[in-house]
Amino acid sequence: MSDTFSTYHPIINFCLFVSVMGIGMFSLHPVFLVISILSGILYCLRLKGRKCVRFLLGMLPVFLVTSAINPLFSHQGMTLLFYLRDGNPVTLESIIYGMAMGSMLVSMLVWFSCFNEVMTSDKIVYLFGKSIPAVSLVLSMVLRFVPKFQTQIRKVSDAQKCIGRDVSDGGTVQKARHGLKILSIMASWALENSVETADSMKSRGYGLRGRTNFSIYRFDTRDKTLLGLMLGAFAYLVLCIALGKVKTLYYPLLEVNPCTGWSVPAYLAYGFLALLPVTVDIMEDIKWHYLRSEI
Amino acid sequence: MALFTIRDLKFTYPEQGPIEKYSAQPAIEGLDFEVQEGEFLVICGKSGCGKTTLLRHFKTALTPYGKREGEILFHGEPLEQVSQRRQSEAIGYVLQSPDNQLVTDKVWHELAFGLENLGYPQQTIRLRVAEMASFFGIQGWFYKNVEELSGGQKQLLNLASVMALQPEVLVLDEPTSQLDPITAADFLATIKKINLELGTTIIIIEHRLEDVFPMADRVLVLEDGHQLCMDTPAKVGQLLTGNDLFLALPAPMQIYEGAKSPGTCPLTVREGRRWLGRHCPDPVICMPERDHRDPAEEKEPIIEAKEVWFRYDKNLPDVTKDLSLQVYPGETFCLLGGNGTGKSTLLSLLSGIRRPYRGHVFLEGKDIGKYKNKELFQHFLGVLPQNPQCLFVADTVRQDLEEMFDGREKITKEEQQRRIDRVVQDTQIGHLLDSHPYDLSGGEQQRAALAKVLLLDPRIVMLDEPTKGLDGFYKQKLADIFAGLKARGVTILMVSHDIEFCAAHGDRCGMVFDGSVVTAQPAREFFMGNSFYTTAANRIARERFPEAVTVQDVIDLYLANKEAGRAD
Missing domain, CATH: 3.40.50.300 (P-loop containing nucleotide triphosphate hydrolases)
Known part of the structure; x- marks a missing residue:
């Protein structure tokens, strides 16, 4: 599925994930949590299609377990429902808090799965390399090395199998010895082959003064517009939370702020942020549909 | 300046x-x-x-x-x-x-x-x-x-x-x-x-x-x-x-020098053809001497694949499709083919590293799945991977060879030494025994790895691209080793891109395309029949000596015609 939101500047992508997840996680406000879960699921479906359904079904037990565990261990709260066998009370508040924690966890997991899809390695390298250039190169080299290492270990393992020496051969001790042998081969391989990499770096002038950082990303007008909107919404949300206009208390009694001229726009602002990726995608779809019908 | x-x-x-x-x-x-x-x-x-x-x-x-x-x-x-x-x-x-x-x-x-x-x-x-x-x-x-x-x-x-x-x-x-x-x-x-x-x-x-x-x-x-x-x-x-380096020269130059003929030295196949046309326009002797032995007539195949299908993952396309192949005892069989046609995969199927999802592989008439690992890799099958570095585990070649006896059948020190001496002599790595395997050149690494495999005393040797990265001189050494193995009755199956090498040293050749073996013929017929996928010597001489496949064939025929007064 083509995702237009991913084509925005990495800073936009990153800021959105941070603000949606950050506010959802720290406020633990029920309205925010519901918005966050629903929009996260929508975006996940949009990104990964059917593959996502199984992942989402797997989230259900996570939610149930988390919400069940809390009342077993936490006995705070005013509304007493019943006593456990061992004499500990179960309260309504602890159940609700457990559910809030469960939905927070699930929403974070769902959003993280979207994050993984959108924030590819090069975007992360770019973002963090901006502040510390050396880190970006190291990250990039690590990302190059890891798959290379994996391919090689597979080859070595196959080669050892050919002389009857794979981790799947022999008894436990034999298996361990064969495994160690493979690792030792990999160690010499890595050292030996990095010499050539070092030569290639040196010969292309690595280590000279004044290294610059090249990136393929450009911050254009549509990025600016979107960043402005996002910052506005985010600032308003932070203000509301700081002023206590949007707040929630789980213990000793469940207490949520009333719907006021402050809080309703705050819900809308959060909804705007959380639904932004899906909205951007849908608007693009509509645009294309329209363009095509004109042709 | x-x-x-x-x-x-x-x-x-x-x-x-x-x-x-x-x-x-x-x-x-x-x-x-x-x-x-x-x-x-x-x-x-x-x-x-x-x-x-x-x-x-x-x-x-x-x-x-x-x-x-x-x-x-x-x-x-x-x-x-x-x-x-x-x-x-x-x-x-x-x-x-x-x-x-x-x-x-x-x-x-x-x-x-x-x-x-x-x-x-x-x-x-x-x-x-x-x-x-x-x-x-x-x-x-x-x-x-x-x-x-x-x-x-x-x-x-x-x-x-x-x-x-x-x-x-x-x-x-x-x-x-x-x-x-x-x-x-x-x-x-x-x-x-x-x-x-x-x-x-x-x-x-x-x-x-x-x-x-x-x-x-x-x-x-x-x-x-x-x-x-x-x-x-x-x-x-x-x-x-x-000079030793002569073997590495392009085929037209080797033919030109070997034939000791006048005229300017040809560098490319085109020039070679022209040169041959000028100096040997209508030869009388066109057929090289050859033995008409087809190993297919004689014995039971030692390696046999029957309608083998394989893919790496359920959702990926088939890499090997309906592949059937017979290799006979004592022959050198070469599998040629372009990149990504599934040659290396085929080798891993034949050596039992991977299992086909349909069809069977038989070694000496027995399904490869029924062999125990021990039976397979002791005195029976040896596989040389494409990258010889994958096999080295020790700090010197000597230790690496000795390591092969670890955890295998118990044999005496003297017997071990005797076996090591033999493979060292076979693969000519005596002078390298105390070096670190990684310090050897590509050709030397190849031979040291082959020595390790030969210590298993295999009757079948399978090699994946053994000539990759080797110069003419090392290829010749490898060919000598193969000849020694063959004399002892070892069956060699190799997968290669190297047309010239296979033409000179293979008994039969097969062409892999689209996951299966298209033809399998004795080497000479195989290359004679192809017009594009064939040796440079054959491309130079095919109009005049259609059956000449190697440089030596062309030189011999040229000299024979010279004696008959049909070439200058």
Whole structure:
């Protein structure tokens, strides 16, 4: 599925994930949590299609377990429902808090799965390399090395199998010895082959003064517009939370702020942020549909 | 003024050990030549003759540690005095391994890497990267991870990322040794294009002489660190007659020299055909002597695949489709085919590393799945992987060989030693026993790995691309080893790109295409029947000697006709 939101500047992508997840996680406000879960699921479906359904079904037990565990261990709260066998009370508040924690966890997991899809390695390298250039190169080299290492270990393992020496051969001790042998081969391989990499770096002038950082990303007008909107919404949300206009208390009694001229726009602002990726995608779809019908 | 002037260069490596001591034998000595601007210079010589050592002197950052005498001038200025920055830009290096030279994880980042190091601004980098991507046709995979690229693409990327610095001279150290012939030819054509269209000077070490000789302006031949000769390709051909290196020359040159005929020396197949047409227009003897033995008639097959299907994953396409194959005891069977046709996969199926999802593989009539691991890998089957480094585990070759007896059947020390002595003699690695396996050259590593496999005392040996990266001399050694194995009745199955090698040393050849074996015929018939996928000697001579497949065939026929008065 083509995702237009991913084509925005990495800073936009990153800021959105941070603000949606950050506010959802720290406020633990029920309205925010519901918005966050629903929009996260929508975006996940949009990104990964059917593959996502199984992942989402797997989230259900996570939610149930988390919400069940809390009342077993936490006995705070005013509304007493019943006593456990061992004499500990179960309260309504602890159940609700457990559910809030469960939905927070699930929403974070769902959003993280979207994050993984959108924030590819090069975007992360770019973002963090901006502040510390050396880190970006190291990250990039690590990302190059890891798959290379994996391919090689597979080859070595196959080669050892050919002389009857794979981790799947022999008894436990034999298996361990064969495994160690493979690792030792990999160690010499890595050292030996990095010499050539070092030569290639040196010969292309690595280590000279004044290294610059090249990136393929450009911050254009549509990025600016979107960043402005996002910052506005985010600032308003932070203000509301700081002023206590949007707040929630789980213990000793469940207490949520009333719907006021402050809080309703705050819900809308959060909804705007959380639904932004899906909205951007849908608007693009509509645009294309329209363009095509004109042709 | 010459681009590089080398004056009486001598270089000696230090001895191993803590004290500053130099080995008695200099790696290179008495080199004295000039490289002109815009020249295409090929450096050749046997492995270990000092080619790479010489090449590394063209850039101070890569110069090995040791004692150097003599001078290297770059545009008349001693190379050490040229700043690192200028050297990084003006002198570009491409090394052997496509994989190890890549530093970063993305294609675009790799292209920009050198420019970043030199501190170019964003805008310049953007332009240069775009230029390179267009010149080398990289646009299609610009955003990919380097991991997803094929070997040829990786090497092209290495070249492009060096060219992004706009060097005056490009120095290449066996850049195609890890590539298959077709990709290699493409790569070398790109080098020639750079030379012709951009005027970049090229200094290249290459063992595929049939591809680079026609491109070269001059050839420098090294022997034991000395300058044997430096001249135009045709002259070098004449000077090398009788030398070991002669075997590495392009087929037309070998035929020309072998036939001791007048006329100018042909460099390409086209010239070779013309030359043969002029000097042997209508021969009377056209058939080489041959034995009409077809091993298929005699015995039960030792390796048999019956309608084998294989894929790596349920959702991936089939790699091996409805493949059937018979290999008979004692023969050398070669499987040829292009890249990605499933040759290596086939080998892993036949050796039991992977299992087909349909069909069966039989070894000596028994399903391979029914063999126990122990039965399979003791005295029965030996497999040499494509990269011999995958097999080495110890610090010296000797320890590596001894290691093979670990955890196997109990035999006495003397018996172990006897077996080791035998394979060492078979594979001619006696002088290498105390070296570290990684310090050996490609050909030596190949032989040491083969020795390890032979210690299993196999009756079937399977090899994956055994001639990859080997020069003519080492190929000949490998062929000798094969002959020894064959004499002992060992069945050899190899997968290869190397048409010339298979033609000269294979009994039967099979062509793999689209996951199955298209034909399997005795080598001569196999190559006679093909018009494109055949040896250079056959392509040169097919109009006059249709059955001549190897260089030796053509030379023999030519000389026979000369005796009959039909050639001059």
